[in-house]
Amino acid sequence: MVKSISEIAQLWERILSHIQAKLSDRHIYDSFFSGSYIYRIDGDAMLIVVNSGLAANLLSTRYLDLINESVSEVTQSTFKLKFVQENDIPTINEKPVEEKSSFFSNSYVNPKYTFDNFVVGPSNLEASQAALMIASNPGKMFNPLFIYSQSGLGKTHLLHAIGNYIREHAPVLKILYITTDDFVDEFIRYVHGDKESETLKDFFKGIDVLLVDDIQFLADKTKTEEMFFHIFNALVNSDKQIVLTSDRHPSELKGLESRLVSRFGSGLAINISQPDLNTSQEILKKKIEANGLDLNRFDPEVIRFFAEKFSSNIRELEGALNRLLFYIINIKETSKITMDVALESVQSLINVSDAKTKLSETKVINTVADYYNLTPAQLIGRSRTSQIAMARHISMYLIRSLLDVPFQKIGQSFGGKDHSTVINAIEKVEKQLKSNSDFSLAVNELKKRLKN
Ligand code: ADP
Ligand code: MG
Numbered sequence: 001m002v003k004s005i006s007e008i009a010q011l012w013e014r015i016l017s018h019i020q021a022k023l024s025d026r027h028i029y030d031s032f033f034s035g036s037y038i039y040r041i042d043g044d045a046m047l048i049v050v051n052s053g054l055a056a057n058l059l060s061t062r063y064l065d066l067i068n069e070s071v072s073e074v075t076q077s078t079f080k081l082k083f084v085q086e087n088d089i090p091t092i093n094e095k096p097v098e099e100k101s102s103f104f105s106n107s108y109v110n111p112k113y114t115f116d117n118f119v120v121g122p123s124n125l126e127a128s129q130a131a132l133m134i135a136s137n138p139g140k141m142f143n144p145l146f147i148y149s150q151s152g153l154g155k156t157h158l159l160h161a162i163g164n165y166i167r168e169h170a171p172v173l174k175i176l177y178i179t180t181d182d183f184v185d186e187f188i189r190y191v192h193g194d195k196e197s198e199t200l201k202d203f204f205k206g207i208d209v210l211l212v213d214d215i216q217f218l219a220d221k222t223k224t225e226e227m228f229f230h231i232f233n234a235l236v237n238s239d240k241q242i243v244l245t246s247d248r249h250p251s252e253l254k255g256l257e258s259r260l261v262s263r264f265g266s267g268l269a270i271n272i273s274q275p276d277l278n279t280s281q282e283i284l285k286k287k288i289e290a291n292g293l294d295l296n297r298f299d300p301e302v303i304r305f306f307a308e309k310f311s312s313n314i315r316e317l318e319g320a321l322n323r324l325l326f327y328i329i330n331i332k333e334t335s336k337i338t339m340d341v342a343l344e345s346v347q348s349l350i351n352v353s354d355a356k357t358k359l360s361e362t363k364v365i366n367t368v369a370d371y372y373n374l375t376p377a378q379l380i381g382r383s384r385t386s387q388i389a390m391a392r393h394i395s396m397y398l399i400r401s402l403l404d405v406p407f408q409k410i411g412q413s414f415g416g417k418d419h420s421t422v423i424n425a426i427e428k429v430e431k432q433l434k435s436n437s438d439f440s441l442a443v444n445e446l447k448k449r450l451k452n
Contacts, residue, residue, distance in 0.1 A: 011074065012038045012048075018070035032058055039089060046071070046079040049086050056083040103186055103203045106427045107178045109163035109211075110420060118161055119286055121279025124154055124272045131158045131243075135165035138173060138209050138241035142268035144232075145243045146250060149272035151416055152313035155245035159211045162243055166209055173208040179421060180217040181384070185428075187224045188386065204231045208240050215244045215264070217384070219255030229260050236263075275314070280307035283314055287321055297335060302342045319412060320346065360403050361413055367449050368395045371442075380414050393425035394443060400426055402450065 016033060023029045032055040039047040050056050059067060060083045072078050115135075120128045127147050134145050147155050163175045178186075190200050204210070210231075218225055235242055246253065250265040275283065281303050288295055306324075310317035327345030328334055334341055362376075369376045372391040379392050392414065399405050399413070400422075407419035407426075414422075432439045 008038050008041065012036070014074045015067075015070050018073055019067060022066055022070065031055075032063075039084075041079070044077075044079050046081050047089075048081060048083050049089065050083050051085075053085050056085055059083045103190075103200065104176060104178055104182055106424055106431075107176060107182055109167060109175055109177045110160045111164060113157040113160035114164050115161045117286060117290065118154065118157055119279060119283045121275055121282065123275040123279060124158075127154075127158060127270045127272045130268060130270050131162050132165070134241060134243060135162040136169065138166055138170070139239040143236050143239075143242055144264065144267040145241075146246065146264055146267060146269040147243070147272065148246045148249055148269065150247065150274070150313070152315035153272045153274065154314060155272065156213055156418055156420065159213055159243060159245060163209070163211055174206055175209040175211065176207045177211040177213070179213045179424070180215050181421065182424065183212065183228065184217065184221060184224050184384070185389075187227055191223070200227065201231060201234065204235065205238075207235065210235055210240065210242045212242070212244050214246065216246045216248060216253055218260075219253065222257075225257060225260060229257070229263070232260075232263060242267075274312050277304070277307055277311065280311040280314075280317060283307075284317060284321060287318055291321075291325060293325070298337045299339055299342075301339050302337055305339065305342060315408070315412075315416070315418070319408065322406070322408070361399055361405065364398045364402070364450060365395055365413075368398065368446060371446055371449070382415060393429050394446065396422050396425045397429040397443075398446060398450065402447070 016036070019033065020029050032050065032052075035051045036055075037049055039049045041047075048059075050059060060081070064081070067081060068078070071081065115128070115132060118124075118128060127149075130142075130145055131147070133141055147158060149155055159177060163177050166173055166175055187200070218228060232242060244264060246264075249271070250261050250269055253261055253264070284303055284307050285295055288298065302324075306317060306320055310320050324337070324342055324345045328337060328341065332341065332344070365376045365379050368374075368391055369379045372387065374388060374391055378388055379395055383389075396410050396414065399410050400407070405413075407422040411417040411419050411422045429443070433443060
């Protein structure tokens with residue numbers, strides 16, 4: 001195998017000498033091959049830099065056979081050759097490498113969500129036990145584990161907790177956490193590319209533990225579903241662990257093929273219900289401590305008030321706590337957090353600061369919607385067509401970069417998406433900004449409009 005830079009340079013020298021021997025016209029050789037070099041070898045792709053656009057054109061057409069022949073004589077194998085001018089390297093450099101070599105490059109197991117910081121109560125006891133059992137025996141118990149609940153009750157947290165646990169206890173296993181959105185996006189991008197679907201399947205063959213969040217979003221996407229079905233079967237048949245989450249029981253998933261639904265239900269399906277008051281209070285206490293605050297500063301009544309008011313959705317409970325923390329740090333410094341302070345925080349922040357950010361968030365959403373001929377409702381709604389999704393991602397990116405709004409809060413403005421969805425969306429935009437000049441023109445234009 002060719003490895004070092006100097007080895008690659010020598011390789012090209014040898015190929016050139018073969019080419020030179022075959023070319024009858026010395027001028028052609030001098031003119032078009034001088035200064036050429038191999039920029040990169042990536043698998044069977046060889047990228048060669050030449051001295052002009054004309055040379056790139058000529059070598060990839062008229063002289064391609066001759067060069068191919070020389071390459072295979074020297075290397076004893078075949079390569080897909082690509083010729084570029086030096087100026088064109090950056091664009092060529094970024095796109096194909098990322099698209100071809102790594103799927104789901106933005107996905108990761110979030111170290112923030114662990115079993116340690118997951119508060120267990122009657123509402124989630126079974127789910128957390130099943131998750132822990134799976135994590136300690138991946139592929140050996142029930143497959144898939146299917147966790148379902150309403151939004152904000154800890155499904156995503158448990159998926160990451162499984163991932164983190166396995167990473168710690170069985171580091172050789174390859175874990176992939178993805179949202180169903182990620183899967184759909186990756187599949188569509190992939191189908192639009194010119195590769196056979198075999199490679200995406202191959203990619204999954206290397207995965208030992210597959211964690212897929214919010215599988216209900218696979219509904220009504222026949223082609224994507226079919227691909228998922230094959231991947232699912234291949235993994236289960238080779239005893240790889242799959243964990244799925246959803247907002248409902250498998251039998252209630254609409255718009256999914258029955259063969260898929262029956263697979264989903266063939267392992268173990270477990271529900272998380274709304275936490276009781278005690279569990280909500282424990283969760284709140286844990287979050288307060290995680291924020292580095294002394295619990296003793298909080299009047300127990302405050303904890304109880306918040307837990308009672310927001311028990312149907314832990315994400316909202318956290319949101320309320322964040323508002324309170326913001327208030328006592330930025331607006332009213334106080335050593336004791338009493339009921340009065342808590343109520344003030346809720347009131348004042350809803351009325352003043354929230355109104356202020358709301359205004360600007362609304363402005364971003366209206367401006368982006370207007371630019372793409374969409375309604376604001378479409379932007380913050382659930383539609384997943386790629387055009388709307390892209391506009392939505394741009395809105396999230398602008399809200400974050402111009403207003404510095406926390407990810408979680410952005411998620412709330414877009415119909416209760418969780419913060420990792422927002423982070424993913426923003427990363428997608430950042431990636432596009434680097435590689436797609438039309439895209440960055442559009443984003444710049446939007447920024448300009450927002451400054452007026
Ligand atoms: P879902 O995926 O069900 O919508 P998440 O897993 O995103 O919900 O949970 C929302 C928030 O609530 C997260 O920040 C999560 O850490 C927190 N949360 C939910 N349940 C618990 C729990 N039992 N203990 C600690 N935090 C929790
Ligand atoms: Mg979730």
